[in-house]
Amino acid sequence: MTRFIIWRLALMIPTLLLISIISFVVIQLPPGDIVTSTLDELLADGMEASEEQIAALRAMYHLDAPMPVRYLRWLGGMLRGDFGYSVQHQQPVSELIGERIALTVVVALSSLLLTWALALPTGILTAVKQYSPLDYAATVLAMLGMAVPNFMLALLVMWGAFTWFGVSIGGLFSPAYVDAPWSVARVLDLLKHLWVPMVVLGVGGTAGMVRIMRANLLDELRKPYVTTARAKGMRYWRVVLKYPVRIAVNPFISGIGVVLPMLFSGDAIVGVVLGLPTTGPLLLDALMNQDMYLAGSFIMILSALSVLGVLISDVALAMLDPRIRYD
């Protein structure tokens, strides 16, 4: 098992390198750079800069070096926890993104838990009671759930909350706690607000998971080992829960690697609609203002976290399924 984990960790290195290249491309893609935008600001203020000053600025930001060198410098910085400098906020990126990333992870993981909590029993019931009214209802709801874009759902939830309850929902904290330091009260306040993004983000994933769980369990229920267990004299539900569910549940675990990036994606747009203090709004803001190191860092870190999710799911899967463990 240890060898398996070490091997998987080693495999992560080239993956992370590739992701860093993609992120760096995103950073470099827009025309212009930090110096040209500084110059633009100077120009707007009626000032001008001489050739030497420009050259000095470029040297200061290491923009005079060739692209690969700049990439390596950026990569080296990241390893030391330095993600570059945000032009717009005049702050190191690392100071800006910490809490936002953490809150994004909180939102994503709580949605993941909600997805499991809803999809597991629904998937089992719809498979065991195939073609029952419950199965049809769940299927229709799942198809709808997969078709409604999460930002539409966020809009609808906000609209519904306002028209029926006269409250405008949004954010993750009450006004009093927005800038407050972390405390038990602030965590409780967070939990009170968390359910809206949790539900909005969880619906699509739940719908997909129910369909997967149902299809897998239907396959497993037809397997001979189920009949064997029934022929032993076990109660039907005990058979279902001990054998086929145990195997059909695998996609839940392996799905982490797919669902986590989906949830990060969802948070990027739902965060904007619901005004959450997560990565989404700041990422959008950074992109609008071509604050590329900030934007690139978000992409880099969210991707790295997704890769970590894949790793965790692989290890969990190996622990759950002896066939993989012994490979």
Next chain:
Amino acid sequence: MNRTADEITARNPDAAASGGARADDDSVLTVENLEVRFDTEEGELSAVDDVSFAMRRGRILAIVGESGCGKSVTSYAILRLIQKPGRITGGTITFRPRGRPPVAITDLAENAEALRRLRGGDISMIFQEPMTALSPVHTVGNQIVEAILLHQDVSQADARARTVEMLGKVGIPAPERRIDQYPFEMSGGMRQRVVIAMALVCNPEILIADEPTTALDVTIQAQVMGLMKSLQRDLDTSVLLITHDLGVVAQLADDVCVMYLGRIVEQGTVRQVIHTPRHPYTIALLKSLPSLALKKARLPSIAGSVPALSARPPGCPFHPRCPHARHGVCDVGNPPPSEHLGAGHYAACLRVEEVARSEGRMPDVECRMPNAGTAKDNS
């Protein structure tokens, strides 16, 4: 409706005959007029139609027939394991345990405690696919111990000890180590031994074996069959063997039922059915067996193919393929009833006498199975 076994026997005067596969006082299980149907898009298809037989205590009864003839469905019906869209639509199955009153299995509710006690306790079953008959993510020990704990009031440790003992009995080397292995760590023959151990661990009165060796290599087949025979003798279990292999039947079974398109066409003792077959289908099956004694250039095969259940021919279901079929006799009306030919030998053919005259006695069936006893496969 709770019919007693005596009533059932009373309704069936033929059963008085000795031997064969019809109910008598010595039978441990009787099946009467069993009917199983499947709801399909093409309508209701009957997979098992008017099937009656009895298992003699301590004997091996084989049901033989081609794929889709209903022999597996019959065996699943005994443990009420038929799943939607199939269901038992008629007939009775009665289990007559030693020293206890008979149980009408077909009258039990789907989730009855009595039915669960029967399954794996009094009647257990082994399946043809040892690769998939065991859960891949649980150890074999886990799965066998569970079977013990379901039916016997023993401690976990005792159950485990009994499991190790049973694994040893079915010829698994180093059972105390093997017990904690997963099925995928074992060979096919090993797994089937595990399945047999699991089925016999509660000392059932009846063991149903649904093509237990079909998925195995020929050499392993012989070993597993030999193992089953010796265990059956040791434990005095009655066995219902489902197979398509007449060689196996000749070697192992005491009584035989031959099925075709959901109906029993011939039944009797092995001697009767194999040596003096009376139904043209049985005769054709026996003729198509490869035999070392008969060095013919070409192996005879049965003309045509098995029709679909949805296109069951009128009259005798076998008439389109039968060399003895008579137009206006065999292809009209209901399927022919089983006729008692004496000494418990039955055949469902309208032209039994003509067939007997023209076919005579069959040559001996080659027994290609070595007497393997409890030989172990090396895996």
Next chain:
Amino acid sequence: MTEPAQPSAPETEAPPEVRLAEAGQWTLMRRRFRRHKLAVVSLWLLFGMYLLAAFCEFVSPYAPDTRNIRYLWGGPQRVRFVRPDGRFAPRPFVHGYRRADLEDTWSVALEPDPARIYEVRFFVRGEPYRMWGLWETDRHLFGVRGADGQPGFIHLLGTDRQGRDMFTRVLYGARISLTIGLVGVAMTFVLGVVIGGIAGYAGGVTDLVVQRIMEVLQSVPSLPLWMGLSAALPATWSGVRVYFGVTIILGIIGWTGLARIVRGKFLALREEDYIVAARLLGASRGRVVFRHMLPGFMSHIITAMTLSIPGMILGETALSFLGIGLRPPVVSWGVLLQQAQNTSAMVLMPWLLIPGLFVVLTVLAFNLVGDGLRDAADPYN
């Protein structure tokens, strides 16, 4: 001669008039697809939507940027068949609107004016347009005739804050949003088949590298990456260039799913006897691939493509909704939904969410058609 361990429904043969053995794979697939009622209905729905999008100039009563200043922020008008006096109308009509006298409200309130009746007519003359840029005409599918000397108006789905007809704009938006999925998928098809095919056919190191790249692209959260890439589209670009830019961005990430399927199928087919036979008979590489291998899993590719179209449509909608995809004056469903971004707008003008309904309907239809195709493409069900 093996039997399934659990006796399943007995096999049944097809009725004799259906000559299964002679039917080609496409005939078989079509036959199986038709059994999925919901998928068939969805296919017709999509066909209808694409038809509307293709003829949106003709079907819509106005031009997408025509403003009706008499009806700003107006709700959907009801088409009526019964006149205010209770008599049945000879033609369907809509009412005109008047400003409501509401002193204590800050909002602009319009109420139907029963005195004004605008009759709906078909094939009327209206604003001139160039059909597909080919010929000039001013015929529209429907429109209204004015009354009392005033020109009438009909806004089936209401108007936005500038008084532009939402029905018209949804139709024009369909043209963009519906085609971006097709163009994007066409791109992923080329990329996916080429890259996946190379990986699957060549194997070895090439396969390893391609697999790694696909894994990475699949583990990157797509929306943030799309956002990062579209932010690089210059603001000075014209609508058409942004359109293709966005399509390319969506395709860059989208090809991996298809490539994985193609690769898997190639790996499996490479060992099939009929492929080996073709190779041994001396067929060229290209012939083996295109003549023997591709037809073997074309149906799977089509299914995968159908199922990836909704992702593309949703991607465009999301990007445009955030303001970094397509931008006005280009009209797409995402651009239209941008107007509904704040709660107050939604509460006052819920009809601004209608483009979203079209998104949901389209995605649902594509998913259902894809499901139907997937079941139909599987020859062993």
